Amino acid sequence: MxxxxxxxxxxxxxxxxxxxxxxxxxxxxxxxxxxxxxxxxxxxxxxxxxxxxxxxxxxxxxxxxxxxxxxxxxxxxxxxxxxxxxxxxxxxxxxxxxxxxxxxxxxxxxxxxxxxxxxxxxxxxxxxxxxxxxxxxxxxxxxxDQALLSAQQKVGKYLLMLTAFDSNSSNVYLSQQQLADITYLTRQTINQILQALSKQGLIALYYQRIEILDKSALEDNLNPPL
Missing domain, CATH: 2.60.120.10 (Jelly Rolls)
Incomplete structure (x- = not known):
């Protein structure tokens, strides 16, 4: 029901x-x-x-x-x-x-x-x-997106998309390999991007889970100043 x-x-x-x-x-x-x-x-x-x-x-x-x-x-x-x-x-x-x-x-x-x-x-x-x-x-x-966005922009956009439908959650449940598959990037590239975003305080990394800590800053990364 x-x-x-x-x-x-x-x-x-x-x-x-x-x-x-x-x-x-x-x-x-x-x-x-x-x-x-x-x-x-x-x-x-x-x-x-x-x-x-x-x-x-x-x-x-x-x-x-x-x-x-x-x-x-x-x-x-x-x-x-x-x-x-x-x-x-x-x-x-x-x-x-x-x-x-x-x-x-x-x-x-x-x-x-x-x-x-x-x-x-x-x-x-x-x-x-x-x-x-x-x-x-x-x-x-x-x-x-595959043709025009940088690797970091692709990752950021996809993470934001997966949390946009649930205002009560900032968690994305997937492995780095799955994120690599969906963005057509290598697992090594994904790991480098996620580590960089983590050092900036934008995300936190866990086993098969990514927590977005600062959505606004992650969105700003999608549109860098000219």
Whole structure:
């Protein structure tokens, strides 16, 4: 069951907050809570479509892998963000693996419920199209960052992004290797950048956790004076 705090978090999401009241109501009515421990999988590449999800608390990790078992981290999904809509549009299987990076609590709206809602309310397709287009915009922005930002700016921007969705937390739960994967930098470079930021008093480093101590100063690092 969704409680009041769950609903408040869902309402913080940009996409959901801008949906029609009818779609908001229908999604909440059909939502079920899913809880995972850190490291457990939500779904894997090539699994059948099972609906859409929204993170209520914790962080989900999106990744791919090869036959040798090497994992490539592609993205992290923080709270209030909906995902899983790609398979809704093309009817295909899941494109990547999704794991619980931390203890994870989500809401799930099943494929069956979604198909029924979309059949009864075709206008909902456009609203899910907006969700998909937001992901495309984010992808283009990420590609631009890879081309234009310095290594330190890439790291700072990603750390800030992961904490922006939860005003009550300044912690980012990931390993240095995962941060290296997501920013397309080497682990050695990541370590050097994090150590430098730590010496400046902007972050504190722990095992698979980074605490942001000064968000304002970290933001200033993204826009150095000309």
């Amino acid at each position: 969704l409680n009041e705090q769950d609903r408040a978090i869902i309402n913080q999401g940009n996409w959901f907050n801008n949906c029609s009241n009818h779609l908001q109501h229908d999604l909440i009515c059909h939502a079920k809570v899913v809880e995972l421990n850190a490291g457990e999988s939500l779904f894997l590449r090539d699994d059948n479509n099972c609906g859409v999800y929204c993170v209520i608390s914790g962080v989900a990790r999106v990744s791919g892998g090869n036959a040798q078992g090497k994992e490539a981290v592609l993205s992290f999904i923080p709270q209030a963000v909906w995902f899983g809509e790609v398979a809704l549009f093309d009817g295909g299987s899941r494109t990547h693996d999704v794991y619980a990076q931390t203890t994870l609590r989500l809401v799930h709206v099943s494929e069956r419920a979604l198909n029924k809602l979309l059949s009864e309310h075709p206008a909902y397709w456009r609203e899910f199209g907006v969700l998909l287009s937001q992901k495309v915009r984010l992808l283009f922005s990420s590609l631009e």
